[in-house]
Amino acid sequence: MQAGIYNFLNFLSLNQQFSIPIFQRNYSWTEKQCKQLFKDILKVSKNDENNHFLGSIVYLKQYSIVVSPISKIMIIDGQQRITTITILIAALTDFLFKNPQDNLSPENLISSYLFNNKEKGSLRYKLVLNDVDEKTLNKIVENLGSNIKLNFNKDDSQRIYKNYEYFRKNINDNNVMNIYKGLHKLLIVYIALDGNDDNPQLIFESLNSTGLELTQSDLIRNYVLMDLDVDNQNYLYKTYWQVIENNFRDKKPKTFDSFIRAYLTTKIGKVPTLRGNDIYNNFKEYSERFNNFEDLVKEIYKYSEYFLNFAFNEEKDNDLRNAFISLNKMGYDVTRPFIMDLYKDYDNDLLDKEEFIELLKYTESYLMRRFICGIESNSLNKTFAKMYEEMMNLNDKYDLNYLNSFKTILLLKDSYKIMPKDNEFMNHFKEADLYNIRTKNRNYLFDKLENFGFEKEPTNIESYTIEHIMPQTLTEEWKEELGSDWEETYKNYLNTIGNLTLTGYNSNLSNKSFKSKQEMKGGFKDSSIRLNKYIRNLNKWNKEEITKRTGRLFKLAKKIWPYPKVDENILHQIKVEHDNRKDKKIPSKSEKLRREYWETLSIELDKGSHNFYPGKISFNSFYILNFKKESCHISLGFTPSFKKIKIQLYIYNSKELFDYLYNQKEQIESELGEKLIWDRRDDKLSSSIFIEKYAYLNNKDNWDKLIKWHIDMADKFSDIFLDRVNEFES
Known part of the structure; x- marks a missing residue:
């Protein structure tokens, strides 16, 4: 290893070609980072004594069989800064071609910092990026000084061309000399690695770069690919890893990290924390079980397909996709490791579709009963991290199928992991405030109550709102209809399930009388909502009717979210053995x-x-x-x-x-x-x-x-x- 301080432009002007390895993430600096860099360059230009420290550039010299005076340099850390300065120099060059300045030559900028002037072909470029980034940067530098108007489209790198346009707009006659001067005052610490003696991966991990924070998946990709030769890097990246990343590209930020976390949970039986590099460190430990990285990457590739199929409803089988959609509406990401393991067995013909769907249904039931009963969800990530392993242990020991193993486990859960029985579920279902809950939970609840049994012709509840039958603001007419105990009825039943329904005319119904809500246009008698069927022909609405409707809805809820039943003899046997392990002594x-x-x-x-x-x-x-x-x-x-x-x-x-x-x-x-x-x-x-x-x-x-x-x-x-x-x- 060699290290030292170097003027950045002098470093860039050497007979070298900088390449970004295929495993590095794409260029990702935003306008925010460019704006800060631009500000720093202008600031240092106005101080004759000071320089500006840009950060470190870590690189590995590559050895080539091609005879050339150009040294090929693989950037390990510093990609974002090198790329951004190159974009700025390109924008400065473009300005100088269009707005000539004394003592500033755009041709010199091109030959010194953008091209290796005496080379041809791929060696001509000073900086070689990856994929779309490379095409967009080359489009810019190839057309400097020409009259061709560059048109960028969706196939171009958004970051490259947007940052190029940002610099172009901000360079003017008043600051052009300061930019040029400031660029010459940028310093770096260079760290040159020897591939034979130094470990690039360890050095990469130890760096505290001033660029954008690396995600856990960035670190994992680098770890897997960095130590391979270029041919193997290209093969594994293009065959597997790039396909995985492309599949996640249109998802929310850090979804790939979420997948890696869920994947690791299935493999190590515990949930990596989100603190620091815990996901990355657990991955490195797990990877030691493999003789080669290709087998590991193939496994990740396969699990990513499972993950996308169930977590983002990309499953091709209609019945299974509908079951995934229903579970996903609940928003419990903690189930993902468990579902991923089940999907693996389904994919390998160890679990049939019908049983898989039943497992998903009872997973919903477990989660929903706990939610209705107000049991906190903090522990669920640990519960589901071990669920598949517990199932397999019961399968092996008692020769049970997947579904009966799962039901048995749910029945054995106690304390804060418990699955509430019908009695507790009923009490909370009848009395809980089910209006002032999170929107996604409320939508899921009413979607299931409205559409259970009618899945082939479901009501799209997103176009409806929640209606209080007994309104939130009582009129004198309503108080009279509710009776002498109207205050108690209002206090105890307003936001309970028996008093809530769906309507497309919420603002019209408002606090109108019950009869008006029935008879008016868009009222309960006109409604096609199945939840309103019972209400249509009632003569009054009071505590007794709310209680009756609640009872009817609970009967429906028990069907939607059933309590598991298994063979009592087997359950008793497992309970006894379970208790005996804890209580071996005679009481x-x-x-x-x-x-x-x-x-x-x-x-x-x-x-x-x-x-x-x-x-x-x-x-x-x-x-x-x-x-x-x-x-x-x-x-x-x-x-x-x-x-x-x-x-x-x-x-x-x-x-x-x-x-x-x-x-x-x-x-x-x-x-x-x-x-x-x-x-x-x-x-x-x-x-x-x-x-x-x-x-x-x-x-x-x-x-x-x-x-x-x-x-x-x-x-x-x-x-x-x-x-x-x-x-x-x-």
Whole structure:
């Protein structure tokens, strides 16, 4: 390796040809970067003492069998700066041809910095870019000094010609000399690598360039291709990698990175973080499993096809594509690694289409039931990262098919990974505010309710809006129709599913009376919306009718998002083996008593509706009621002597959350009607806020009272703390 400081224009004027390797990303500087460079050049031109440091240029000398005085240089880092300065010199040359200046020769600029003047053919060009970039740059430099008007089109590099036009527009008689002077004051640090002794890849990774940040896929592409000889680089890039990148080109920025992240998750069983270069580092580790990079690139190529087929609805089979479209409307990207593995097996004839579609349906059901029940989605990326592996383990051990394995796994999930049962799903479906939710979730919900069973002739709900049947602003006529308890009805039912429907005439319906909403043009009786069929012939709209419609919609919801059912004997066997792995020892009398108490309490919990959901029943002295938060949960418990029962808000590792709540101590205790014990536990990560009560658990006659206290206090804890935790996290 050789390194030093060099004047940039002197460096550019040497008998060299700079080439950008095929694996490097295309030219990507925007007007923003060009504007800053232009500003820096003008600024340094006005100071006779200072120079401007442009950054580093790292290159590798290439050895050629062709005898030529021109040295071929492969740029490892610095492409964006070299290309931009070349574009600026071309724009300056164009200006000088059209606006001659004393002591400034456009011909000298061309022969010194744009062409190797004595060479012919491809060696003639100072800078050789990739693909479209090269064609567009050559079009510019070949026509300098001619009267030909350049026409750029969609086949040209947008960045190259737009930046060229930017510089042309900003060069004028007042600044042309300063630009020329400033260009001569640009310095670089050059780092010349020896291919035999230096590792270009390690040096490339260690650079902290002043250019645009490299994406994880940029780093991965360079890692795969950089150490190969030119022929292999060209073969792998043009046969596989370029095809992949072209397929992602019209997608949102960083979609390719998202694919690589999902692909890696399927391979390593964990989700690479978005911090730093974690995706890249995990890829390098995974790549060591391959004997050659061609096999690795072929695998990435195949998985990219799977990804695009399901994630962007490019699947050719209509039934499967419709299933993908339905799942994608939910917007849960965390499922992608799992779906990609399923698609791989489908592609290899290990999974048939019908079963694949059923797996997608139950994936929707799992996600939707959790959403309706307000269970946070933070943990889903880890859940789906392991889902396929868990399925395969069950397949092998119990000889189950894909679908029954998946259903069994969903039924075994507990705590914050749980799939809500019908009872919990029903309670939340009936009572939840389903109007003030994210638009994509609301659209998905009403799309499914409207079109289930009519998929061949679906209603396009995007042309409709959500209508409150009982309006958001009540008139006196509406209050009279709702009855004496109109305030309670309005408060409890306004935004619930039973009071919501679809209409194309939202502004016309507004807060008109129920009868007017039925009879008017575009009203419920005219409506072709299936959700309005039940409403057409009703005589009134009040709490009873809202409740009835809610019940009808829930019956439909259970069909759309079913709870999984499997052979009870197999499920019991798997549960027993699952529990035995955790509880290998024979439980003591006290442990049996604890479990029996929690089982009895669990039955009572199922009878009501709560803002938490039960954890797994065990022999422990505590029973977790998940708070639908990863930061904390409610825990019921009692002391080992069984003389005290307690309830606590257990905070995992956030002293900030504890302090936030402690600052509201007086108000919280006032709302609860009890004094709390506030244990910050400065020597530990966790904290606790709890209350204890003397009780005697050994006497089962007391259990009804103890269970009632536990459940009542759990509801109070949930009501008091949930909003505050949400406020803190927001």
